[in-house]
Amino acid sequence: MEDNFNNNLISKLESLIELAQVLGQQSDYEEVLRLVVEKVSALVNSDSALIMMINPKTRNTIKTIYAERNMDDERNHFLHINISGWVILNNSSLISSDIKSDDRFRKKLFDKVQAKSAICIPFRVENIIIGTLLLLNGESNYSFTQHDLSLLEKFSAIVSPFLHCTQTIAQYFVSPLPKQVLLNKYAMLGLLGKSKIFIEMLQAIEAAARCDVRILLEGESGTGKELVARAVHKLSLRSQNKFVAIDCGAIQPNLVESELFGHIKGAFTGASVDRKGLLEEANGGTLFMDEINNLPFDMQSKLLRVLQDEEIRPVGSNQIRKVNVRIITASSSSLQKLVVEKSFREDLFYRLNVYPIFVPSLNERVEDIPMLADYFLRKFSLEQEKEIKGFHEEVLDFMKQRRWAGNIRELENFVERLVTLTTKKQKIIDRKTLPPELQKELKKSKKDSSNIPTTKSLSESLTDYEEELIRTTLKNCNWNQSKAARALNISEHDMRYKMKKLRIEKPKA
Numbered sequence: 001m002e003d004n005f006n007n008n009l010i011s012k013l014e015s016l017i018e019l020a021q022v023l024g025q026q027s028d029y030e031e032v033l034r035l036v037v038e039k040v041s042a043l044v045n046s047d048s049a050l051i052m053m054i055n056p057k058t059r060n061t062i063k064t065i066y067a068e069r070n071m072d073d074e075r076n077h078f079l080h081i082n083i084s085g086w087v088i089l090n091n092s093s094l095i096s097s098d099i100k101s102d103d104r105f106r107k108k109l110f111d112k113v114q115a116k117s118a119i120c121i122p123f124r125v126e127n128i129i130i131g132t133l134l135l136l137n138g139e140s141n142y143s144f145t146q147h148d149l150s151l152l153e154k155f156s157a158i159v160s161p162f163l164h165c166t167q168t169i170a171q172y173f174v175s176p177l178p179k180q181v182l183l184n185k186y187a188m189l190g191l192l193g194k195s196k197i198f199i200e201m202l203q204a205i206e207a208a209a210r211c212d213v214r215i216l217l218e219g220e221s222g223t224g225k226e227l228v229a230r231a232v233h234k235l236s237l238r239s240q241n242k243f244v245a246i247d248c249g250a251i252q253p254n255l256v257e258s259e260l261f262g263h264i265k266g267a268f269t270g271a272s273v274d275r276k277g278l279l280e281e282a283n284g285g286t287l288f289m290d291e292i293n294n295l296p297f298d299m300q301s302k303l304l305r306v307l308q309d310e311e312i313r314p315v316g317s318n319q320i321r322k323v324n325v326r327i328i329t330a331s332s333s334s335l336q337k338l339v340v341e342k343s344f345r346e347d348l349f350y351r352l353n354v355y356p357i358f359v360p361s362l363n364e365r366v367e368d369i370p371m372l373a374d375y376f377l378r379k380f381s382l383e384q385e386k387e388i389k390g391f392h393e394e395v396l397d398f399m400k401q402r403r404w405a406g407n408i409r410e411l412e413n414f415v416e417r418l419v420t421l422t423t424k425k426q427k428i429i430d431r432k433t434l435p436p437e438l439q440k441e442l443k444k445s446k447k448d449s450s451n452i453p454t455t456k457s458l459s460e461s462l463t464d465y466e467e468e469l470i471r472t473t474l475k476n477c478n479w480n481q482s483k484a485a486r487a488l489n490i491s492e493h494d495m496r497y498k499m500k501k502l503r504i505e506k507p508k509a
Contacts, residue, residue, distance in 0.1 A: 008346045008347055008350075010347075011346070011347040011350040011351060012043055012151065012350055013154070014350070014351075015039070015042075015043070015350040015351075015353070015354065016039075016043075016154065016155060016158050017158075018213060018354045019035070019036075019039050019158065019159070019354070020158050020159075020162075021211075021213065022035065022211050022213055022354065022355055023035065023036075023159065023162040024162070025210050025211045026162075026207055026210075026211075028203060028206075028207055030203070031203055031204060031207040032162055032163065033051055033163075034200075034204065035207075035355070035356075036051065036133075036159050036162075036163070037049045037051060038356045039155075039353075039356075040133065040135065040152070040155060042336060042349075042350070042353050042356070043151060043152075043155065044119075044135060044144070044148045044151065044152060045137075045141065045142070045336070045340070046135040046136060046137055046141070046144075047115070047136055047137050047138050047141055047500075048115070048134075048135070048136040049133070049134070049135050049136075050077075050080050050133070050134045050136075051131060051132075051133055052080055052081075052084055052131055052132050052133075052134070053123075053130065053131035053163070054129070054130055054131055078113070079099070079110060079113055079115060079118070079134065079136065080120075080132070080134045082105065082109065082110075083099075083118060083120045083132075083134060084120060084132040084134070086104060086105070086120075087120050087121070087122050087129075087132055088122065088129050088132070091122070091129065092122075093119070093120065093121045093122065093149060093152075093153060094118070094119070094120045094121075095118070095119050095144055095146070095148075095149045096117065096118045096119075097116075097117055097143045097144070098116055098117070098143075099113070099115060099116065099117070099118045100113070100116070114138050115136040115137065115138055116137060116138055116139050116143070117136070117137040117141070117142075117143040117144045118134065118135065118136050118137075118144070119134070119135045119144045119148060119149055119152060120132055120133065120134045120135075121133050121149075121152050121153055121155075121156045122156065123156055123159070123160040123163055123164075124156070124157075124160055125160050125161060125163075125164040130160065130163060130164050131163060133152070133156065135152070182199060182202040182203065182206060183199070183202070186202050186205070186231065189227075189230070189231045189234060189235075190227055190231075191205075191224070191227060191228070191231060192368065192371050192372055192375055193365055193368035193371060193372070194367065194368060194371065195364075195365040195366075195367045195368050197360045197364055197365055198360065198365050198368055201228070201357065201358070201359060201360060204357045204358075205228060205231055205232055205235075205357065206235075208232055208355045208357060209231070209232050209235035209236045210236075211355060212236065212237060212238070212326060213326075213354045213355050214307070214326070214327045214328070214329070214351065214352055214353075214354040214355065215229075215232060215327075215328045215329070215354070215355045215356075215357060216328075216329050216330075216331070216335070216352050216353045216354075216355070216356050216357070217229065217328065217329070217330040217331070217357050217358075217359055218330070218331055218332075218334065218335070218356065218357075218358055218359070218493065219330075219332065219358060219359030219360065219361065219491075220332055220359075220361045220407055220490060220491050220494065221332045221406070221407065221409075222362075222406045222407035222408055222409035222410060223359045223360065223361055223362070223407045223408060224359065224407075224408050225290065225330040225359050226245060226288060226290060226330070228357065228359055229243075229245070229286070229288040229328045229330065230243060230288075232286070232328060233285070233286040233288075233326075233328075236286070236326070238284065238285050238286055238326055241282075241283075241284040241285030241286075242281060242282050242283075242284070242285035242286070243282070243285055243286050243288065244278050244281050244282040244285065244286070244287050244288070245287075245288040245290065246259060246260070246278050246287070246288070246289055246290065247290045247291055248289055248290065248291045248292055248293075248294045248295045249290075249291035249293075249294035250291075253296045253299075256295065256296060256299050257299060257302065257315055258271075258275070258277070258315050259277060259278055260277050260278055260279050260299070260303070260312075261277040261279060261280075261302075261312045261313065261314050261315060262274075262275050262276045262277030262279075262280055262312070262314040262315070263275055263277075263314050263315035263316055263317075264314055264315070264316045264317045266316065267314070267315045267316025267317070268315065268316070271315075271316070274314075275314075277312065277314060279306065279312050279323050279325055280312065280321060280323055282323075282325045283323050283324060283325060284324055284325075285325065285326070286325070286326045286327075286328060287325050287326070287327055287328070288328045288329075288330070289327065289328070289329045289330070290329075290330045291330065291331060291332065292329040292330065292331050292335070292352070293331040293332070293333045293335060293338055293344065297343070297345070300344065300345045300348050301345065301348075303348065304345065304347060304348045304351060306323070307327065307348075307351045307352075308351075310322060310323055310324060311323070327352070329352050330359075332491060333491060333492070333493075334491065334492055334493040335349050335352070335353070336349065337492060337493075361404075361407055361490070361494060362404040362407040362408055362410075362411060363403055363404055363407075363490075364494075366400055366462075369399050369400050369411065370396060370399075370400070372408060372411060373391065373396070373399055373411060373415055374390070374391075376411065376412050376415035376416065377390070377391070377415055377419065377429070380415060380416045380419040380420075381419055384419055384420065385424075386419065386422060386424060386426070387427065388419060388422055388426060388427060388428070388429060389427045389428060390428060390429070391428070391429050391430075392428050392429065392430035392431065394430065394431055394442070395418075395429055395430060395431060395433075395434070395442075398441075398442045398445060399411070399414075401445050401462075402441070402445070405488075405489035405490075406489075417435075418433055418434070421433050421434075421435065463502070466498070466502065467502045467504065469488070470484070470488070470495075470498055470499065470502065470504060471504055473487050473488055474504070474506075479506045481495050481496065481499070
């Protein structure tokens, strides 16, 4: 047990060093902030993480400029203002097992907040506080410890210099940089969209491509994680070398080692010739390991050794071979949750999670659907030698209102099917093109939408529907979040995010 604790501590400290290397290569201040929050959320399990920076021009304006996994934005901001005030006034970190009853603050000050345990540390440069970091946990999560505080103070010492760029911080308080240039660049790589969450992902890809470090992509199945990995490789210094992909969930467990490390002739029944493994095939380039969450536990330790030593040994061989490969991993399940469940190695998680990027679901980027649908329409029209010009407004509205459990992959199959059902002379895909089951679905969606009060905007109405659907599913699943997520075909990470965003809580008994 003590060995595991020490190994995990070493992995955490090494991940801080890797973070410093990554931050040193960043020029986008907002991306620096995102990485800092993502990393601290992985180091210390928390419900909310917020960064607040002091405006260097006035020294009296404090602004929350990044927040993640928030239970309640407005109340957390109120907490951060007050707790940061104490930290700045006392020039000291703060840890509290129960912030509501903490006698360092006025009684009943935090009665309305949902948080229980809190840690707040200052960011210092030349002994001047330039900002603060607040971590919060609710009743259902564990209370922060002195060990967590010690680790976070080391974290602060490492990241503070990267946050101290007076000119850049001052500009951040005025206006963000334009993003349009990214859209054209990544459209050439097959990444299409214009929504805010999509642009944020492009910014992360842009920054990650400049760093030769390991990347962890998390998002639902069908969101295009391999396309993201290919974009990173294409824009990196390794672009002239191979990009190799493997789906860890599609290979029999007993064959994974041979696939990754290779084997020599006679190593096992059927091994009639020597064979290079994918790690050696990708030497000098990039290996994309999709669904890394399915990697067998014994192989996790062997992969960890490869990451540490940059060496492989083919199955049946005594010879060690050096490899220099950039590893990009992807998972449709939260690896952090799997670590808590003891089904994924914690030390391997920290090794892989050097540069985290979240790939949003299609349902989170509805405004991108017309652009994606049009791209697939042109693609399949060309393949099938048809001259379809577009979608009827009714069909386009249907696609925007529909829930896409299979994400972009499902939308692609959907459009391909519709193109197949059109005649050679047909120019527009209309309602009559839809197969019977989709016509019924369209009719039902129109009936449901007709019952929505016209006083609300489409965005508000969709949010209300989403809240009702999630709340009903949770009730039917006895508030079991994992079971409800499976029923809705979304990840548990998305379920927790949506519950917090929509303020859905289990009723108190």
